[in-house]
Amino acid sequence: MLIIRFLRTGKKHQPSFKIVVVQKEKSAKAGSFLEDLGFFNPLLDKVNLKKERILYWISKGASVSDTARNLLIKNGVIKGKKVAKNKLPKKKEEVAKAAPAPEAPKEEAKTEPETPVDTQNSAE
Numbered sequence: 001m002l003i004i005r006f007l008r009t010g011k012k013h014q015p016s017f018k019i020v021v022v023q024k025e026k027s028a029k030a031g032s033f034l035e036d037l038g039f040f041n042p043l044l045d046k047v048n049l050k051k052e053r054i055l056y057w058i059s060k061g062a063s064v065s066d067t068a069r070n071l072l073i074k075n076g077v078i079k080g081k082k083v084a085k086n087k088l089p090k091k092k093e094e095v096a097k098a099a100p101a102p103e104a105p106k107e108e109a110k111t112e113p114e115t116p117v118d119t120q121n122s123a124e
Helices: 051-059 066-074 092-098
Strands: 002-011 014-023 035-041 046-049
Touching (some): 002 051, 035 051
Antiparallel strands (some): 014 035, 035 046
């Protein structure tokens, strides 16, 4: 499966990103991406996108990562609503595990002390 996503380049504390098409199972960092579709520099807020090629890959079935999708919507390449990447709701299962149901307090079994039975004197 193909995906359009960011490939980080640049120095420490000076990020810039290439927008690339890559196999979803492979890392884009290995340099084995299929095509370079543009770049994004968040510090200078510069964006250069190849709109025709992006639309071509989407028509061929490539999915788009959430962050790349938001960038493409912002620049008018595709239409739709942005995805609130940092505010995704938790799954119901995770919420249930995080807050376990309150347990009833355990009652201790009260045992009466046994009275010693005198077996020697009971025969009388």
